Amino acid sequence: MAAFELVIRPREGWQPVDLREIWTYRDLLRFLVWRDIKIRYKQTLLGGLWAVLQPLIAMLIFGLLFNRIAGIRNVGAPYPLFTFAGLVPWTFFANAIGLASNSLVGSEQMIRKIYFPRVMLPMAMIAALALDMLISLVMMAGLMLYYRWPTTTALLWLPVFLFGSCLASSGLGLFLSALNVQYRDVKYAVPFFTQMMFFVTPVLYPVSLVPANFQFILVLNPIAGMVEGFRHALLGSPVSWTLVTASFTESLLLFLAGLFFFRRLERTFADVI
Amino acid sequence: MQPIIEIRNISKRYQLGERNAMYGSFREALVNTVRNGWQRLGREPANGHTPSRADTCLWAVRDINMDVYKGDTVGIIGSNGAGKSTLLKILSRITEPTEGSVSIRGRMASLLEVGTGFHPELTGRENIYLNGAILGMHKHEIEARFEDIIAFAGIGKFLDTPVKRYSSGMYVRLAFSIAAHLDPEILIVDEVLAVGDVAFQKKCLGTMAEAYARSRTVLFVSHNLAAVESLCNRAVVLHQGRIAFTGTAKEGISYYMRNLSAEAPKEGLHVIDLRTARGRSEKYQPHLRRLELYTEGDTPLSGDLPAGAFLKAVISFELKDPCTSFDASIAFDTDTGQRVCTAHSAYEPTRAHEERSGEQTFVCRIARLPLVPGEYNLHVGLDIGGHEVDWVENAARLTVLRADYYGTGIVPTKGTTLIDNRWTLRPVGITI
Numbered sequence: 087m088a089a090f091e092l093v094i095r096p097r098e099g100w101q102p103v104d105l106r107e108i109w110t111y112r113d114l115l116r117f118l119v120w121r122d123i124k125i126r127y128k129q130t131l132l133g134g135l136w137a138v139l140q141p142l143i144a145m146l147i148f149g150l151l152f153n154r155i156a157g158i159r160n161v162g163a164p165y166p167l168f169t170f171a172g173l174v175p176w177t178f179f180a181n182a183i184g185l186a187s188n189s190l191v192g193s194e195q196m197i198r199k200i201y202f203p204r205v206m207l208p209m210a211m212i213a214a215l216a217l218d219m220l221i222s223l224v225m226m227a228g229l230m231l232y233y234r235w236p237t238t239t240a241l242l243w244l245p246v247f248l249f250g251s252c253l254a255s256s257g258l259g260l261f262l263s264a265l266n267v268q269y270r271d272v273k274y275a276v277p278f279f280t281q282m283m284f285f286v287t288p289v290l291y292p293v294s295l296v297p298a299n300f301q302f303i304l305v306l307n308p309i310a311g312m313v314e315g316f317r318h319a320l321l322g323s324p325v326s327w328t329l330v331t332a333s334f335t336e337s338l339l340l341f342l343a344g345l346f347f348f349r350r351l352e353r354t355f356a357d358v359i
Numbered sequence: 360m361q362p363i364i365e366i367r368n369i370s371k372r373y374q375l376g377e378r379n380a381m382y383g384s385f386r387e388a389l390v391n392t393v394r395n396g397w398q399r400l401g402r403e404p405a406n407g408h409t410p411s412r413a414d415t416c417l418w419a420v421r422d423i424n425m426d427v428y429k430g431d432t433v434g435i436i437g438s439n440g441a442g443k444s445t446l447l448k449i450l451s452r453i454t455e456p457t458e459g460s461v462s463i464r465g466r467m468a469s470l471l472e473v474g475t476g477f478h479p480e481l482t483g484r485e486n487i488y489l490n491g492a493i494l495g496m497h498k499h500e501i502e503a504r505f506e507d508i509i510a511f512a513g514i515g516k517f518l519d520t521p522v523k524r525y526s527s528g529m530y531v532r533l534a535f536s537i538a539a540h541l542d543p544e545i546l547i548v549d550e551v552l553a554v555g556d557v558a559f560q561k562k563c564l565g566t567m568a569e570a571y572a573r574s575r576t577v578l579f580v581s582h583n584l585a586a587v588e589s590l591c592n593r594a595v596v597l598h599q600g601r602i603a604f605t606g607t608a609k610e611g612i613s614y615y616m617r618n619l620s621a622e623a624p625k626e627g628l629h630v631i632d633l634r635t636a637r638g639r640s641e642k643y644q645p646h647l648r649r650l651e652l653y654t655e656g657d658t659p660l661s662g663d664l665p666a667g668a669f670l671k672a673v674i675s676f677e678l679k680d681p682c683t684s685f686d687a688s689i690a691f692d693t694d695t696g697q698r699v700c701t702a703h704s705a706y707e708p709t710r711a712h713e714e715r716s717g718e719q720t721f722v723c724r725i726a727r728l729p730l731v732p733g734e735y736n737l738h739v740g741l742d743i744g745g746h747e748v749d750w751v752e753n754a755a756r757l758t759v760l761r762a763d764y765y766g767t768g769i770v771p772t773k774g775t776t777l778i779d780n781r782w783t784l785r786p787v788g789i790t791i
């Protein structure tokens with residue numbers, strides 16, 4: 087139910103998100119996150135195990151392809167550990183922008199029939215996926231035990247990079263979900279875009295393998311620094327702080343831009359969707 | 360007293376035509392972004408980037424001014440496309456107005472449908488929480504009403520079953536129960552009652568009436584004029600996006616019926632062309648051709664008829680294939696959509712005829728029209744082989760005038776039907 091005195095009038099220009107309103111609707115956000123977690127693996131045999139299986143299978147296949155066939159060695163850690171540490175944030179990011187970008191269109195009926203801060207739909211989706219990321223981190227711990235790989239104090243950085251991954255995913259997720267309402271092209275472009283992005287993210291190869299004149303591509307990639315950061319925090323691998331700083335700056339800008347852009351398009355959602 | 364809802368010059372414009380296609384495309388957007396600048400993105404309600412031209416615009420609502428005071432129950436009525444839903448969507452904040460402002464002073468809840476956001480995979484219990492939160496309730500508010508909600512819905516042992524396994528009746532009961540336990544100061548209701556069968560709708564209406572008594576201010580949009588009449592004390596009639604009439608519910612309904620009911624033909628015409636009638640359901644081909652109305656001495660009927668007068672209806676229709684079994688009917692409804700009675704050729708005991716084809720005409724004679732003075736709508740139907748093949752709603756409109764039906768000088772005004780009745784007073788002392 088709305089606040090005590092409410093004034094409805096056309097909005098002008100670019101406006102930030104109304105934080106007070108989001109606070110009013112906090113229970114809704116909670117229930118939406120909880121719904122997204124509950125229904126994601128409903129009527130599946132393996133349930134939450136999929137959160138672990140996705141990066142695990144990817145790790146095995148890529149390990150075979152890149153390690154054995156393409157011959158990428160000397161990554162500073164056992165190749166499966168190296169890959170899995172990168173796949174944790176990457177899988178989260180890829181799923182997040184995929185699911186978030188369809189979150190509004192998928193809730194068309196709700197948007198047409200009732201008011202609530204629309205930003206909650208993509209955000210709830212991303213929050214629910216963050217839980218998957220935590221589950222796969224448990225798997226990562228298991229792998230590290232298996233390989234007897236020691237943890238370092240760098241592990242303290244992990245929450246920072248978890249946060250950074252959420253920031254990058256939310257920024258892009260907000261942007262794409264709003265755009266998808268107007269242009270369904272987004273639905274077709276996102277999987278393709280994600281696939282392209284995978285190649286310019288150092289998941290399967292170390293940054294050191296990228297020729298110097300191509301490094302700028304990594305610097306422009308908000309998730310590249312997060313992948314590097316995860317690896318640093320989990321495995322104590324050396325890290326390019328320039329890349330990390332660049333990625334964090336980009337993620338923050340992306341998030342803010344995403345919020346404003348979302349707010350701008352929000353007013354037409356019910357008419358256009 | 361300060362109004363609880365203050366609507367000032369509210370207008371909403373939509374774009375029409377090609378540009379308003381459901382899905383835009385990137386190509387178009389890119390071209391337009393370059394042409395018009397990034398600034399225009401998200402500005403136009405319909406497509407965000409097309410310069411508006413008068414001929415491609417539609418003002419769904421225009422210059423609406425209205426004050427609603429605490430305790431009012433306002434019915435909003437109007438034909439399809441009059442702007443009722445758009446107004447409601449603006450008030451519920453689903454869509455933004457193009458111009459004007461609305462001030463709302465109180466906790467508001469809007470119900471444009473029941474069960475919004477229900478997820479089939481979630482259990483009844485889970486959906487109560489989710490739907491409650493979507494409707495704007497806090498967790499503790501939902502918890503406080505939880506027992507009442509399940510009791511009213513009567514889903515007891517199915518509480519932890521996914522709602523996709525519910526019967527449609529249970530599903531609607533649960534959805535409705537959550538909605539009925541909202542306790543806002545202002546309630547905005549669209550045709551949420553357009554679910555379930557007639558019996559369930561009636562039950563819902565009853566519960567709604569109670570809910571309305573609890574919550575102090577209600578805005579109610581409905582095609583169900585009877586519901587508006589019984590639930591609302593004020594009515595606002597919308598016509599082509601503007602307010603055409605404001606007054607009591609009764610006045611509003613009769614204004615609407617008299618002037619705006621799109622299907623009602625103009626009065627004074629006793630021959631009504633049914634081939635192009637607007638009241639025909641889309642599923643029917645136009646078999647019915649013409650309805651003619653006459654009264655005493657075959658005088659063409661101009662729409663006014665004294666109670667108890669002679670009514671002759673002539674119905675012409677086309678039989679495309681030769682057949683022996685066909686029937687026509689005329690139904691009489693009150694202003695508020697209640698069926699009073701139906702005259703049907705199948706009720707004629709002496710009827711016998713051979714196979715027919717081509718244009719045919721039934722003549723129906725009603726010796727004494729037994730309707731209480733008031734306004735009535737006539738619907739015409741055609742059955743072939745026992746199946747309804749055509750049906751025209753509101754084919755004609757009849758005003759029944761006050762007349763001395765019983766020869767006593769007393770004119771009934773209550774109810775809808777006049778029955779022939781004789782009374783005797785038993786002589787004193789006789790008990791059988």
